[in-house]
Amino acid sequence: MVERPLGAQLSHMLKSRGVEVIFGIPGVHNVELYRGIEEAGIHHVLARHEQGAGFMADGYARATGRPGVAYVITGPGLTNILTPLGQAHSDSVPVLAISSCLNRADLGIGRARLHEMKDQEGAAATVCDWSKTAMDAASAYQLVDRAFAEFAAGRPRPKHMQVPIEVLGALAPEFGPARPLPALPVATDLTAVVDRIGAARRPLFVFGGGARGGWQAARRVLAATRAASIVTYAGRGIVAPDDPHYLGSYFARPDSERVMARADLIVAVGTELSEVDAWRTRPLPEVPTIRVDIDPAELYDDNSADLAVLGDAAAFLSALADVLPVRDASGWDPAEIAATRARWRAETDAERPGIVRIADALRDCLPARTRIYSDMTQFAYVAKEVWDMAEPGLWHHPYGFGTLGYAMPAAIGGKVGLPGDPVVAIAGDYGLQYTIQELGTAVELGLPLPILVWDNGKLKEIEESMVRSQIAPNAVVARNPDFLRLAEAYGAHAVRPGSLAALQAAVTAALAADRPTLIHMTPDMA
Numbered sequence: 001m002v003e004r005p006l007g008a009q010l011s012h013m014l015k016s017r018g019v020e021v022i023f024g025i026p027g028v029h030n031v032e033l034y035r036g037i038e039e040a041g042i043h044h045v046l047a048r049h050e051q052g053a054g055f056m057a058d059g060y061a062r063a064t065g066r067p068g069v070a071y072v073i074t075g076p077g078l079t080n081i082l083t084p085l086g087q088a089h090s091d092s093v094p095v096l097a098i099s100s101c102l103n104r105a106d107l108g109i110g111r112a113r114l115h116e117m118k119d120q121e122g123a124a125a126t127v128c129d130w131s132k133t134a135m136d137a138a139s140a141y142q143l144v145d146r147a148f149a150e151f152a153a154g155r156p157r158p159k160h161m162q163v164p165i166e167v168l169g170a171l172a173p174e175f176g177p178a179r180p181l182p183a184l185p186v187a188t189d190l191t192a193v194v195d196r197i198g199a200a201r202r203p204l205f206v207f208g209g210g211a212r213g214g215w216q217a218a219r220r221v222l223a224a225t226r227a228a229s230i231v232t233y234a235g236r237g238i239v240a241p242d243d244p245h246y247l248g249s250y251f252a253r254p255d256s257e258r259v260m261a262r263a264d265l266i267v268a269v270g271t272e273l274s275e276v277d278a279w280r281t282r283p284l285p286e287v288p289t290i291r292v293d294i295d296p297a298e299l300y301d302d303n304s305a306d307l308a309v310l311g312d313a314a315a316f317l318s319a320l321a322d323v324l325p326v327r328d329a330s331g332w333d334p335a336e337i338a339a340t341r342a343r344w345r346a347e348t349d350a351e352r353p354g355i356v357r358i359a360d361a362l363r364d365c366l367p368a369r370t371r372i373y374s375d376m377t378q379f380a381y382v383a384k385e386v387w388d389m390a391e392p393g394l395w396h397h398p399y400g401f402g403t404l405g406y407a408m409p410a411a412i413g414g415k416v417g418l419p420g421d422p423v424v425a426i427a428g429d430y431g432l433q434y435t436i437q438e439l440g441t442a443v444e445l446g447l448p449l450p451i452l453v454w455d456n457g458k459l460k461e462i463e464e465s466m467v468r469s470q471i472a473p474n475a476v477v478a479r480n481p482d483f484l485r486l487a488e489a490y491g492a493h494a495v496r497p498g499s500l501a502a503l504q505a506a507v508t509a510a511l512a513a514d515r516p517t518l519i520h521m522t523p524d525m526a
Helices: 004-017 048-066 076-090 120-125 137-154 165-169 192-198 209-225 256-260 315-322 334-351 355-365 378-386 406-418 436-445 458-469 483-490 502-513
Strands: 021-024 043-046 068-072 095-101 130-133 160-166 203-207 228-231 265-269 291-294 308-309 371-374 423-428 452-453 492-493 519-520
Touching: 004 137, 004 160, 004 165, 004 228, 004 378, 021 048, 021 406, 043 406, 048 068, 048 076, 048 095, 048 406, 068 076, 068 452, 076 120, 076 160, 095 120, 095 137, 095 165, 120 160, 137 160, 160 165, 160 256, 192 265, 192 315, 209 265, 209 315, 228 256, 228 265, 265 315, 291 315, 308 371, 334 355, 334 378, 334 483, 355 502, 371 378, 378 423, 378 452, 378 458, 406 423, 406 436, 423 492, 436 483, 436 492, 436 519, 483 519, 492 502, 502 519
Parallel strands: 021 043, 021 068, 068 095, 095 160, 130 160, 203 228, 203 265, 265 291, 291 308, 371 423, 423 452, 452 519, 492 519
Antiparallel strands: none
């Protein structure tokens, strides 16, 4: 048994649990966490701000499927990472944030200590699945294993654990060996599901992000049932783009409710049916519904179903594909579905003119299986509807929490996690400036990362919202920097292509570059 300070033990423990990378920033309070990082063989990525570290951990987790881990300091370090943790909670991303906290005798006392907060544990609990304080080594080890067990066997949401400074520095016994992780819950009896699908003439499937792991089985189910399907933004790629009965990622189109109402059975798999999925009061029409979800709370919310199935979506779809009989014909007309998709695409283009053609040009030049991280920007709002994905898990967006500044640091995390895969970031001119400093991290790591900046010179989505609300546009125009010179000051490449062909060439070159490349796009690009 090796005795080390607890901070060092935690890094060794994380390594033994499969952690290869930690994102973070050292400080005087959490310096003991850094004692064992190199000795344990873990790669540490130095962010420029804790918000960036949190988004990097999120992006890493989304790309690799493994938990992202971040180290932050007491007080401001923890508050700075709360926004990324809130995003991870909203989008079901496994992130473990480990922070220091004040010494045990100072917790909650109010002695005006450095980085003191009234309730640091409680603050993190507002955006995490849980937030706990480890008062000793045994508790710290238990919390680490609890986090990884819950990531493996339930809805993956962020966790926060904090350790007092004095406890991090105290000698601690070695942690125990890793125990087998629990399995996800599986729905075993699908008789009622099979019967209801078999009795339906026009079944329709709605797939959300929770069904990503079962995308191949989902395609088998659709082939057997000849059902129509539609996906939420997070579910893009689950259905093959050329499926003749696929309505696309237009679930949030106002008209989709009318089209879905023509079904006589809806099977919603792995989706919250939330406001940000549908953007309407009632996500589904009044049609008999089956819902499948790993989270029991989702099965008994305002969108309760006629039949609720608790279990992992991937296992459910795989088991369902094995037992469904194959239909000879479909109750859905492929020509009608194709016409509906074309109409919705035209509506999307008309609402935010000029973006569709640029999105098409980008899609055509990117390699297969490129991972894209987007920010809250009009370019992404359009692309999420019109850009079909060959498989899921390739486009990552801050869906529920909707925070600005996500794209670039998350893309850094994704590229660190999968260095051999092409990765692209897409941000708006305003959102990019939330985390522009992380460009230094990307340069430092030598990442061949194209960073596409959609610059319309304003908060155009907010301006249009004000106009629709009959409010005179206010505070929607901000002075932008010279993005190319700013990128070059960090040591990155920078280019402003003047045509779609030049844009495609710039992206291709950026994917093979020796460092990140900022690519400046404007609406007047010819």
